[in-house]
Amino acid sequence: MYESYYKLSGKPFQLNPDPAFFFGSRGHKRAMAYLEYGLHQNEGFIVITGEIGAGKTTLVRSLLQKLDPAKVVAAQLVSTQIDADDILRLVAAAFGVPSKDLDKADLLLALETFLVSLTANGKRALLVVDEAQNLTPRAVEELRMLSNFQLEDHALLQSFLIGQPEFREIMQGEQMQQLRQRVIASYHLGPLDVEETKAYIEHRLKHVGWHPDSPSFSADAFEAIYRATNGIPRRINTLCDRLLLAGFLSEKLALTGREVDDVQAEMKEEHRAGRSQSTARLVAANRGEQRVAEVAAQIPDLAQAIVDPATAAQFSALARDFDAARVEARLAHLEHTVSTLLKLLNGPVDSSDGSDQDKAVN
Incomplete structure (x- = not known):
């Protein structure tokens, strides 16, 4: 609605994670470095945690977009209170391995056969589990057991576990001791600071053809956005989307801290x-x-x-x-x-x- 008024080619603050809008803050660059390091190691688990809306899913999708499908076969799994009885079938489905009417032993054999065939063809398997804090301890143990699959001295499966901050506490539990021994790197993705918040907003606007005078943001507008959102990217997107809508409805090309405060109060x-x-x-x-x-x-x-x-x-x-x-x-x-x-x-x-x-x- 406001895109044509501000001469933008698209919505700059959509809520759906889009790797095209990936913003490399200090924290996001470091998290990406950990993921890339994990890919280079080709074994074990990489754990990335962060607040809701911190940009974890966008980070992972940005990484997956860089991967060469001729070398890496990646599967993504979003966990919603998944227990051990379901996790193996969901992993199989994510990789396209038929699992209907198979008992656990046959399912494990089918997964191992698939992973071995990938390695034989010069490919690697990567499993990305999002919302890992929802996994039960038994489900996590099943994932750990999958990491035992090897061909000679090469691991057949590598896993990235992406979750909210409580997953860090879950990882410290006694039941997670064996998994912790398989974690080769972990990183907690924090919020943006005030300068990064300003750069993040401008980055997304520039991606859709923004000119700094349509609309313009005053210094106190950026500060007000940071205060209202605590530097969490998804909250920034929500607030800025409403801010541009309010600016369009009131025909304002210059947005200040006052407009931000008004929109925040309205929300x-x-x-x-x-x-x-x-x-x-x-x-x-x-x-x-x-x-x-x-x-x-x-x-x-x-x-x-x-x-x-x-x-x-x-x-x-x-x-x-x-x-x-x-x-x-x-x-x-x-x-x-x-x-x-x-x-x-x-x-x-x-x-x-x-x-x-x-x-x-x-």
Whole structure:
């Protein structure tokens, strides 16, 4: 939207990691050097950690883009609470190794055969595991066991583990002792400083054809952006994207600290409002679930159905999808229906049926 106003060829502050926008700060250059060193060693594990939005994924994608596919076969895996039972199949899938209906022994054999064939063809295998802090200890142990695959004295697989700061603490656990012995280098990617923040913003703008006067940033604008984001690249992207949008809407070519503060205050207010709405929806949903449970308790079969976790989850989803007013209206209708049904069930029994029952008793 603002690109044409500022004569930019594209969005400079998109949130999706794009190696074309890679910015080599001191920290990012050092992290890249560790990764390249690891590739040169062709064994063990390289561990890179950093805050959410620090640029870890962009760093890795930038490295992968440099690799010669004729020499290195790289596979990337994003872990989401992966346990040992799944990690091997996901690794196999990442490398394109068929794993359907294979038990663990056959799966390991298939992976080893694939890795040996790569080495025989003069290639190397690299596994990049993103969000490594989500791996269970058993899953990490499976990855360590894969690093045992060797052909003569050459390791068949090298792994990069990329994670958030808590992964550093996880690595210090007693269960990780054997993995730590396989780590040949590790680095924590920190935030940008104020000068790097300025250079980062200008770097991304120049990548889309920016001229310094459209828009221009005052010195206090860069300082305000740094204060608001603590030098975290993703936060910088989010704030600067909104800043350019605000500048476009108010037709401003010169952006100062005041505009940055206004946008930051607006974003904070939106965040607070969003949290308040979420809380209100949660309260309404809980109230709705309680009313459903009270009504359902009057009908044994329905009460038993709601005890089932899957059915309860469906009721919970329904409560979240409707606002409070609609939930109240539906529940009132449900109460009326249940009340009518109970009256019918508790009404007088047909007299002929009663006489037959008396005869049977006598």
